[in-house]
Amino acid sequence: MNEKIEQLVTFIQQNCLWQFFSRTWDREENIEGILTKAAELLTGKQSMLETTADKCFHADARILVSDFKSQFPWIKETSADDVKAILAGVKERMRQLTITGSKNEELNIQNY
Amino acid sequence: MAMKLLNCDTTIPERERHVYIKESGEDTTQYLPISNAPTLPGTLSERGCAFCGAKLVIGGVLKDTIQMIHGPFGCAYDTWHTKRYPSDNDNFQLKYVWSTDMKEKNIVFGGEKQLKQSMIEAFDEMPNIKRMFVYTTCATALIGDDPKAVAKKVMAERPDVDIFVVECPGFAGVSQSKGHHVLNIGWINEKVGTIDKEITSPYTMNFIGDYNIQGDTQLLQQYWDRLGIQVISHFTGNANYDDLRSMHQAQLNVMNCARSAGYIANELKKRYGIPRLDIDSWGFSYMASGLRKVGAFFGIEDKVEELIADEYAKWKPKLDWYKERLTGKKMAIWTGGPRLWHWTRAVEDDLGVQVVAMSSKFGHQEDFEKVIARGREGTVYIDDANELEFFEVIDMVKPDVIFTGPRVGELVKKLHIPYINGHAYHNGPYMGFEGFVNLARDMYNAVNSPLWQLAKNDVRQKELSV
Numbered sequence: 410m411n412e413k414i415e416q417l418v419t420f421i422q423q424n425c426l427w428q429f430f431s432r433t434w435d436r437e438e439n440i441e442g443i444l445t446k447a448a449e450l451l452t453g454k455q456s457m458l459e460t461t462a463d464k465c466f467h468a469d470a471r472i473l474v475s476d477f478k479s480q481f482p483w484i485k486e487t488s489a490d491d492v493k494a495i496l497a498g499v500k501e502r503m504r505q506l507t508i509t510g511s512k513n514e515e516l517n518i519q520n521y
Numbered sequence: 522m523a524m525k526l527l528n529c530d531t532t533i534p535e536r537e538r539h540v541y542i543k544e545s546g547e548d549t550t551q552y553l554p555i556s557n558a559p560t561l562p563g564t565l566s567e568r569g570c571a572f573c574g575a576k577l578v579i580g581g582v583l584k585d586t587i588q589m590i591h592g593p594f595g596c597a598y599d600t601w602h603t604k605r606y607p608s609d610n611d612n613f614q615l616k617y618v619w620s621t622d623m624k625e626k627n628i629v630f631g632g633e634k635q636l637k638q639s640m641i642e643a644f645d646e647m648p649n650i651k652r653m654f655v656y657t658t659c660a661t662a663l664i665g666d667d668p669k670a671v672a673k674k675v676m677a678e679r680p681d682v683d684i685f686v687v688e689c690p691g692f693a694g695v696s697q698s699k700g701h702h703v704l705n706i707g708w709i710n711e712k713v714g715t716i717d718k719e720i721t722s723p724y725t726m727n728f729i730g731d732y733n734i735q736g737d738t739q740l741l742q743q744y745w746d747r748l749g750i751q752v753i754s755h756f757t758g759n760a761n762y763d764d765l766r767s768m769h770q771a772q773l774n775v776m777n778c779a780r781s782a783g784y785i786a787n788e789l790k791k792r793y794g795i796p797r798l799d800i801d802s803w804g805f806s807y808m809a810s811g812l813r814k815v816g817a818f819f820g821i822e823d824k825v826e827e828l829i830a831d832e833y834a835k836w837k838p839k840l841d842w843y844k845e846r847l848t849g850k851k852m853a854i855w856t857g858g859p860r861l862w863h864w865t866r867a868v869e870d871d872l873g874v875q876v877v878a879m880s881s882k883f884g885h886q887e888d889f890e891k892v893i894a895r896g897r898e899g900t901v902y903i904d905d906a907n908e909l910e911f912f913e914v915i916d917m918v919k920p921d922v923i924f925t926g927p928r929v930g931e932l933v934k935k936l937h938i939p940y941i942n943g944h945a946y947h948n949g950p951y952m953g954f955e956g957f958v959n960l961a962r963d964m965y966n967a968v969n970s971p972l973w974q975l976a977k978n979d980v981r982q983k984e985l986s987v
Contacts, residue, residue, distance in 0.1 A: 422548070422894040422895075423866065423894060423895050424866075424895075426779070426799035426800070426801070426891065427799060429887055429890050429891045429894075430783075430787075430797075430799075431779075431783055431787060431887060432787075435787070460794075461772055461773065461794065461795065461796050462794070462796045464796070464818050465773065465796035465797070465798055465818060467817065467818075468798060468814045468815070468817035468818040469798070469814060471813075471814075471817040472810055472813050472814050472817065475813075505550070506548060506549070506550055507890070510550035511549065511550060511553075511890065512549065512550065512552075512553040512886065513553065513885075513886040513887055513890060514886060515557075515885060515886060515887065521706070521783075521784045521787040521788055521791075
C-alpha cells in the first residue's frame with residue numbers, strides 16, 4: 410500500500426498547484442477538501458456540492474481522479490475500502506510534505 | 522547535492538543558501554532555497570524595485586487609467602511600455618506616460634502642490650479619462666508627501682473621477698514582489714465592492730494574474746466567450762478600472778500568476794467566500810486540464826471537451842512539428858518566479874525540452890516548492906541570481922536557449938547563446954494552445970538562427986561566410 414501511496418503523492422507533487430497555496434490553513438483545507446472528494450469519486454459515493462467551495466474542490470478532484478485512472482490502472486481494480494485507506498495515506502503524506510515538514514517560512518504568517 | 526556554493530561566490534558564502542541542485546530522492550522538506558530575502562552586499566542583483574512591481578506589472582496594464590507617478594521622471598520612463606501589454610482600445614496605456622517630474626525645489630519644499638497640479642492637468646488634457654492610479658516613489662515617500670490626502674481633494678473637487686493611491690516606494694521591499702502585495706491589498710481594501718456590474722451569464726468568474734502580455738488575455742477570452750462564461754474582472758489584462766471594483770460578484774477566481782496576485786484571490790476567498798482555482802495557462806496539457814477544471818466547476822464539461830478537441834485539431838499538428846525538432850534541447854528559465862513552475866513541465870511534456878537551470882528574481886519559498894516539485898533532477902535552482910552566477914551556471918549546464926529578460930538577455934547574447942524574452946515574449950501571445958505554438962516557434966527560430974555563429978566571426982580577421 411505504501412508504494413501506491415507514494416505513486417499518487419509523486420503525481421500530485423509534480424502536477425497539482427493546490428498543494429502549494431500560501432498558508433497552512435489553505436493547504437490543509439485543500440488537502441482535506443480535494444482528496445476527500447477524490448475518494449468519493451473513486452468509490453462511487455455521491456458528493457455533496459452545497460457551496461462554491463465544495464464545487465471548487467470537486468472540480469480539482471474530478472480532474473485528479475481522471476488522471477489517476479489513466480496513469481495508475483491498478484486504481485480501478487482496488488476495492489472501495491482500500492481506496493479509502495490509500496487516500497487517507499496520501500492525505501497524511503501531503504500534510505507532511507507541504508505543511509508539517511515544509512521549510513517555507515511564510516506558511517504561518519497570519520495575514521496574506 | 523543539496524545547497525551549492527558556486528565558485529564565483531566564495532567571497533559571499535551566504536549565497537549557498539540561495540542555490541540548489543536537485544538530486545534523486547530529494548524533496549522540498551529537505552532543501553529549499555532562501556528567497557524573498559534582502560539581496561546580499563557584494564552580489565549584483567537583477568531585481569527590480571517594489572514600485573516597479575506595483576506599476577509595471579499590475580497597475581500600468583489598465584487600459585482606461587492615468588498612471589500618475591509622483592517622483593522624478595526616470596521612475597515613470599523606466600516603468601513605461603518595457604512590458605508589452607496591448608489593449609483593445611488602441612493601446613491607450615502604452616501611448617502615454619505621466620509623471621509629476623519632481624525637482625530639487627519640490628523635494629525641499631514638498632511635492633503635494635505639484636502632485637495636485639499634475640493630476641488636474643492630466644485629467645484636463647484627457648477629458649474622456651476619469652480614472653487614475655497615483656504612485657509614490659522613493660523621493661516623495663522620503664519627504665513625507667501625503668498623496669491620499671491630495672487624491673481626496675481632487676475627488677472632492679471633481680466628483681466624476683475616481684483615484685487609487687499606491688503607497689509603495691522602491692525601497693519598501695526586497696524586490697518587485699512587495700509592490701504586487703501592496704497593490705493587491707490596497708485594492709481589495711479600498712475599491713472592491715464599490716461597483717456592481719450587470720450579470721449576463723449564469724457562469725461568472727474573475728481571471729486573476731494575467732496581464733495580457735502580447736494578447737494573452739484576448740486569446741483566452743475567446744475560450745471564455747465560447748464557453749459562455751462572463752469574466753467579471755481580468756486582474757489586470759486588458760481591464761478597465763471599474764471592472765476591478767466588481768471582483769466581489771464572481772462565483773469563482775481562476776488564478777494564473779499566484780505570485781503577483783495570489784493575495785487578492787486569497788482575500789476574495791476570505792472576505793467574499795469566492796473559491797480559488799489555480800491553473801496553468803501555458804502548455805497544451807496544462808491548458809486542457811485548466812479548462813476541464815473550470816468546466817467541472819460550472820457543469821459545462823461537454824462544451825469544454827468540444828473546445829479542446831477543436832483547438833487540438835487546429836494547433837496540435839503544428840506543436841508536434843516543433844516538438845520533433847526541439848526534443849532534447851536544453852533550456853534555462855531565468856525570469857521572475859512563476860514562469861519557472863508554469864513552464865518547466867509544459868516544455869518538457871509538450872516539446873521534449875529539458876529545463877536545466879532556473880532562476881527567480883522575486884519568487885518566494887512557495888514558488889520554489891512548486892518548481893522543485895515539478896523540476897528535473899540535476900537542474901540548478903537559484904534565488905536572485907547575480908551575473909557571475911549566470912556565467913558559471915551556463916558553463917555547467919550549457920543551455921541551447923535561455924528564456925529571460927532583456928537585462929540578462931544582453932549578457933547571454935555576448936556569449937552567442939540565443940535568448941527569448943521570457944517576460945514580454947518575442948512574438949506572443951504564449952498562453953493557450955495557439956500561444957504555446959508561438960512559444961515553440963520562437964524557440965525553434967532562436968536555436969536554429971545562423972546569427973549566433975556569424976556573430977563569432979571577427980570581421981577584422983576574415984571575410985564573412987554564410
